[in-house]
Amino acid sequence: xxxxxxxxxxxxxxxxxxxxxxxxxxxxxxxxxxxxxxxxxxxxxxxxxxxxxxxxxxxxxxxxxxxxxxxxxxxxxxxxxxxxxxxxxxxxxxxxxxxxxxxxxxx
Amino acid sequence: xxxxxxxxxxxxxxxxxxxxxxxxxxxxxxxxxxxxxxxxxxxxxxxxxxxxxxxxxxxxxxxxxxxxxxxxxxxxxxxxxxxxxxxxxxxxxxxxxxxxxxxxxxxxxxxxxxxxxxxxxxxxxxxxxxxxxxxxxxxxxxxxxxxxxxxxxxxxxxxxxxxxxxxxxxxxxxxxxxxxxxxxxxxxxxxxxxxxxxxxxxxxxxxxxxxxxxxxxxxxxxxxxxxxxxxxxxxxxxxxxxxxxxxxxxxxxxxxxxxxxxxxxxxxxxxxxxxxxxxxxxxxxxxxxxxxxxxxxxxxxxxxxxxxx
Numbered sequence: 001x002x003x004x005x006x007x008x009x010x011x012x013x014x015x016x017x018x019x020x021x022x023x024x025x026x027x028x029x030x031x032x033x034x035x036x037x038x039x040x041x042x043x044x045x046x047x048x049x050x051x052x053x054x055x056x057x058x059x060x061x062x063x064x065x066x067x068x069x070x071x072x073x074x075x076x077x078x079x080x081x082x083x084x085x086x087x088x089x090x091x092x093x094x095x096x097x098x099x100x101x102x103x104x105x106x107x
Numbered sequence: 108x109x110x111x112x113x114x115x116x117x118x119x120x121x122x123x124x125x126x127x128x129x130x131x132x133x134x135x136x137x138x139x140x141x142x143x144x145x146x147x148x149x150x151x152x153x154x155x156x157x158x159x160x161x162x163x164x165x166x167x168x169x170x171x172x173x174x175x176x177x178x179x180x181x182x183x184x185x186x187x188x189x190x191x192x193x194x195x196x197x198x199x200x201x202x203x204x205x206x207x208x209x210x211x212x213x214x215x216x217x218x219x220x221x222x223x224x225x226x227x228x229x230x231x232x233x234x235x236x237x238x239x240x241x242x243x244x245x246x247x248x249x250x251x252x253x254x255x256x257x258x259x260x261x262x263x264x265x266x267x268x269x270x271x272x273x274x275x276x277x278x279x280x281x282x283x284x285x286x287x288x289x290x291x292x293x294x295x296x297x298x299x300x301x302x303x304x305x306x307x308x309x310x311x312x313x314x315x316x317x318x319x320x321x322x323x324x325x326x327x328x329x330x331x332x333x334x335x336x337x338x339x340x341x342x343x344x345x346x347x348x349x350x351x352x353x354x355x356x357x358x359x360x361x362x363x364x365x366x367x368x369x370x371x372x373x374x375x376x377x378x379x380x381x382x383x384x385x386x387x388x389x390x391x392x393x394x395x396x397x398x399x400x401x402x403x404x405x406x407x408x409x410x411x412x413x414x415x416x
Contacts, residue, residue, distance in 0.1 A: 003113045007150060008213030010117035014124050016206035021128030023198035026186045029133055029178055033140050036171060037124050040147050043163075045209065047154045053222030054175035056229075058239055059155025063223040066243035069162045070255045073321055073398075076171050080405040083178035084266040085143045087408065 008048040014041030028086045031080060039075045043068045120146045130189070133179035137172060144168020157317035158240040161309070165325035166402070173332070173406045175283065235384040237315030244319065245387055249376040253365065254359040256394055259401045264355070267345065270409035276346035279407035282336050291393055295337035303328040310395045314384075320391050324398030331403045345410050350400070357397025361390055 018038025041107040046064050053061030123146055126139035144167045151160035190198070227239050229246065236242045243253050265333070267275070310323030334340040343350055364386060371379035378386050 001110070002224075003110060003153065005213060006110065006113055006117060007154060008216075009210055010120060010150075012206050012209035012213060013121055015209055016202040017121070017124045019205050020183055020198050023201065024190045024195050025128070026130070026189060027182075027184055028184055029175070030128070030136065033127050033136055033175065036140065036167075037127055037143065037404065040124075040163075040167065043159075044150060044154075045110045045213070047151060047156055047159060048213065049220070050156065050218070052216060052220035053219040053224055054155065055222050058224045058228065058356040059296070061220075061222045061224045062227050062239035062243050063248070063373050065156045065159050066240045066248060068156070068159050069240070069244065069250065069321055070138065070248075070251050070317075072159075072162050072167045073255055076166050076260050076402075077405070079171050080174050081262045081265045083174045084269050084409060086178050086184075087181045088269040090184060092159075093184065 004048050004051050007044060007051075011041045011044035011048060014038075014044065017041070028082070028089070032082045032086070035082075036075065036079060039071070043071055046071075116146060116150055120150060132223070133182070134176070137175045137179055139173065141168050141172035146170065146283065156262060158238070158319060158322070161317060161322040162325070164269070165322055169329060169401055170325055170406060179405070202391060210377070225305065233383070234387070236387065238313060238317065238319070240317075240392075241313050242318050245391060246378070246383075247366070249361075252394070253358065253361045253376070256361060256397060259405075260354060260358055263401050263405055266409050268409075274410045274412045276344070277410035277412065278342040278344055279409065280411040281342070282332065282407060292337045293341065295333050295339055299334050299339070300331045302333070303327060306330060306399070310391065313391070314388070320395040321398060324395045325402055327395070327399035328402035328406070331399065332406055335403075335407070342407065346402070353400045354397055354404075357394035357401075360377065360393035364390055 015038055017043055018034050018036075021034025021037060022031055025034050046068050047060070050060040050062075050064035050068075053064070055061075112170065120143060123139050123143035127136050127143055129136070144163060146161045146162035148168065151157070151163055222380050225237075227243060230247070231237075231242055234242045234246045236246070270277075281317065303316055304321045306326035308323075309318035309326060310320060311318075313319030335342055364378070366375070368377040368379075
């Protein structure tokens with residue numbers, strides 16, 4: 001088995017772990033972490049595709065590699081916003097206005 | 108031999124990922140996630156993508172981990188009940204299906220692999236850059252990078268918008284509410300100057316060797332955060348015009364260069380022939396600065412009322 005295939009299969013497994021975490025995660029932060037695990041797997045999968053496209057003196061196809069760099073930064077932006085939302089929820093809960101995790105029946 | 112090393116890396120990444128989704132307190136899960144990011148950084152080196160490795164370690168693991176740690180410390184929500192066994196089994200089946208589908212894709216990838224590497228190599232001399240990734244980011248796919256800087260800015264606006272109106276112009280909360288310790292201040296005095304130099308070097312060397320605006324910006328942001336955490340720098344007042352100008356310099360400077368492309372070259376985001384390199388460096392400097400400030404402010408979080416500290 002080539003190193004690319006090995007990393008590709010590992011990336012597929014990381015995506016699966018991320019999906020599982022997103023589905024069973026307890027609480028918003030657990031899901032936020034799982035979302036980032038899933039993202040890491042997807043990026044590595046793309047990196048395997050880039051590595052297979054090595055040529056013209058480059059160790060990998062630079063276009064997917066550059067797109068992954070963009071992806072990592074965008075994933076961070078989404079995570080930062082998500083984390084701030086979680087903290088805001090905690091603040092509101094502390095004040096008593098507590099929107100609970102379960103949607104209320106009569107609203 | 109190297110395949111054994113790669114297999115070990117994959118195993119470590121999987122273990123760290125499993126630890127990060129496993130039950131347990133938030134702090135240890137975030138620590139596992141940061142380890143996962145570092146291991147992925149090594150995977151990226153093995154995939155001959157050192158630029159991505161630097162970004163993954165600096166942004167994917169480091170800065171993301173900081174934000175998650177902050178959220179864990181401030182989130183006091185009681186953990187909801189664990190999902191039922193049937194639902195967990197269902198999630199396991201879905202995860203297995205995803206794995207099987209992606210594994211099939213990996214095993215059936217077309218041969219020979221499609222690649223844009225020859226195209227990039229053919230057009231690289233026109234950009235005067237030695238690092239093909241920087242060329243793709245700043246020249247060939249400049250629109251992606253422009254929009255990416257805008258996404259960062261929008262995320263920051265979103266984070267700030269979560270603060271009540273009366274604190275809008277204030278400072279972010281203390282990042283590290285630990286008792287004052289001389290050790291942290293000493294460490295910051297020692298590390299920050301070196302780190303700033305490393306960040307600037309990564310930005311400057313990014314034209315020809317791995318590095319660039321995002322990696323350099325992330326290191327500069329980390330140094331600013333360290334100086335703030337150690338009390339060497341005051342927490343920034345978010346309403347300051349100079350700070351906001353720094354935030355806008357990257358996206359809007361890039362946009363201005365793009366629009367000028369219609370005037371001095373022949374298309375949006377085209378660089379004027381003859382002075383491409385100088386314009387590229389100017390654009391890179393502007394976005395490095397904006398990325399550094401935006402990342403640091405995203406980690407610091409929304410402004411808070413002074414009395415709640």
